Amino acid sequence: MSSDNEIIDSIERWCERELRPVAKKFDHADEYPETIVEQMKELGLFGATIDPEYGGLGLSAATYARLVMTIASVWMAPVGIFNSHLIMAACVQRHGTSEQKRRWLPKFASGDIRGGIGLTEPNAGTDLQSIRTTARRDGDSYLINGTKTWITNGVYGSCFGVLVKTDPDAQPRHKGMSMFLCEKGAGFKASKKIRKLGYKSIDSAELVFEDHRVPADQLIGGIEGRGFQQAVGGLELGRINVAARGAGIAAGALRDALRYAQERQTFGKPIAQHQAIQLKLADMATRVEASRLLIEQAARKYDTGERCDLESSMAKLFASEAGVENSLEAMRIFGGYSYSTDFDVERYYRDAPLMCIGEGTNEMQRIIIARQLIERNPL
Numbered sequence: 001m002s003s004d005n006e007i008i009d010s011i012e013r014w015c016e017r018e019l020r021p022v023a024k025k026f027d028h029a030d031e032y033p034e035t036i037v038e039q040m041k042e043l044g045l046f047g048a049t050i051d052p053e054y055g056g057l058g059l060s061a062a063t064y065a066r067l068v069m070t071i072a073s074v075w076m077a078p079v080g081i082f083n084s085h086l087i088m089a090a091c092v093q094r095h096g097t098s099e100q101k102r103r104w105l106p107k108f109a110s111g112d113i114r115g116g117i118g119l120t121e122p123n124a125g126t127d128l129q130s131i132r133t134t135a136r137r138d139g140d141s142y143l144i145n146g147t148k149t150w151i152t153n154g155v156y157g158s159c160f161g162v163l164v165k166t167d168p169d170a171q172p173r174h175k176g177m178s179m180f181l182c183e184k185g186a187g188f189k190a191s192k193k194i195r196k197l198g199y200k201s202i203d204s205a206e207l208v209f210e211d212h213r214v215p216a217d218q219l220i221g222g223i224e225g226r227g228f229q230q231a232v233g234g235l236e237l238g239r240i241n242v243a244a245r246g247a248g249i250a251a252g253a254l255r256d257a258l259r260y261a262q263e264r265q266t267f268g269k270p271i272a273q274h275q276a277i278q279l280k281l282a283d284m285a286t287r288v289e290a291s292r293l294l295i296e297q298a299a300r301k302y303d304t305g306e307r308c309d310l311e312s313s314m315a316k317l318f319a320s321e322a323g324v325e326n327s328l329e330a331m332r333i334f335g336g337y338s339y340s341t342d343f344d345v346e347r348y349y350r351d352a353p354l355m356c357i358g359e360g361t362n363e364m365q366r367i368i369i370a371r372q373l374i375e376r377n378p379l
């Protein structure tokens with residue numbers, strides 16, 4: 001069994017040897033990186049957080065966050081291919097019946113079945129309780145109807161955790177929500193791949209359900225009405241992961257800018273010798289370290305089972321904004337060359353804003369942080 005540090009070292013080597021050389025090519029072609037996905041399967045990334053009992057690596061949140069940050073510092077998009085898949089797997093691992101765990105988790109861990117999580121709909125993202133997709137009981141199965149959008153791995157994935165309404169009239173609304181594992185087939189298909197600013201190569205798609213029949217034993221946990229808790233229950237870990245992706249982009253932008261600033265000369269000296277550039281580098285490095293510490297703090301609490309909604313929201317908010325700020329500063333340091341597709345900084349700049357949206361927008365993180373501050377500090 002490898003130690004956590006050995007796992008991170010091997011991921012670092014893989015990033016340099018395999019990922020960095022092809023990132024630009026796949027990103028610019030917006031092409032699904034099949035070869036990289038096969039390698040990620042071999043590295044065990046599709047089972048990174050799945051219990052070893054089911055064939056996964058069983059990594060802690062702290063180690064998984066380091067792994068994510070390492071990969072995202074080179075190219076963020078491939079992280080989405082296994083991370084969204086692992087959110088689906090975590091739903092089964094945390095809330096599934098024993099039979100569901102035995103049936104699905106080994107195939108998720110090996111990457112033989114891959115997929116993601118279907119929550120968002122055209123009319124509902126932040127306000128998840130207003131989703132309209134329904135599942136109606138029909139004998140030993142359910143019939144699912146509705147549309148999901150922005151679903152990561154929607155085209156190349158085959159299985160998704162899908163949030164639905166089993167009782168559309170329930171009050172409060174979350175009591176009528178359930179989560180199903182749905183495999184593509186009759187009545188369930190990806191209708192279109194969404195074109196995006198960044199986060200290329202990975203497929204974000206609309207999923208359409210038209211009388212899609214799902215066996216009742218694919219209702220996660222086997223009891224209706226628990227879907228909303230199952231969906232939001234994974235958010236603390238989800239936020240730590242998005243924070244790690246933002247911090248990775250921030251670190252990659254710093255790394256490239258630091259190198260470039262020492263190579264590029266103006267007025268007879270490297271631009272790194274101009275104080276205006278030094279101020280940028282100092283702020284960038286400080287943001288990376290602060291992000292890392294916030295992520296470590298949240299992940300440590302998560303791993304010991306302590307409540308960490310405040311900490312994971314702070315990490316997500318700060319590190320995702322750090323990704324945006326550092327990628328913009330790297331653009332400035334690269335001058336005109338930042339606009340060239342020959343350099344990676346333009347990709348960091350396009351990829352970073354997504355981290356401010358996913359797993360709860362940063363506006364919502366601020367609201368969560370403020371509510372927690374008030375709750376933890378009553379007069």
Ligand SMILES: Cc1cc2nc3c(=O)[nH]c(=O)nc-3n(C[C@H](O)[C@H](O)[C@H](O)COP(=O)(O)OP(=O)(O)OC[C@H]3O[C@@H](n4cnc5c(N)ncnc54)[C@H](O)[C@@H]3O)c2cc1C
Pocket residue numbers: 084116117118119120123124125126127149150151152153196199204354357358359360361362363364
């Ligand atoms: C590339 C990409 C990949 C994605 N992958 C997935 C996926 O795999 N699965 C999935 O289910 N979803 C996915 N999403 C969807 C994502 O989770 C949603 O976009 C996100 O939750 C925000 O929802 P929305 O876009 O509907 O924005 P809205 O909810 O319409 O929000 C719009 C704006 O209003 C603000 N706002 C909303 N409510 C409040 C409030 N109460 N107080 C203050 N401000 C508020 C928001 O912060 C935001 O600024 C993905 C999105 C993208 C762009």
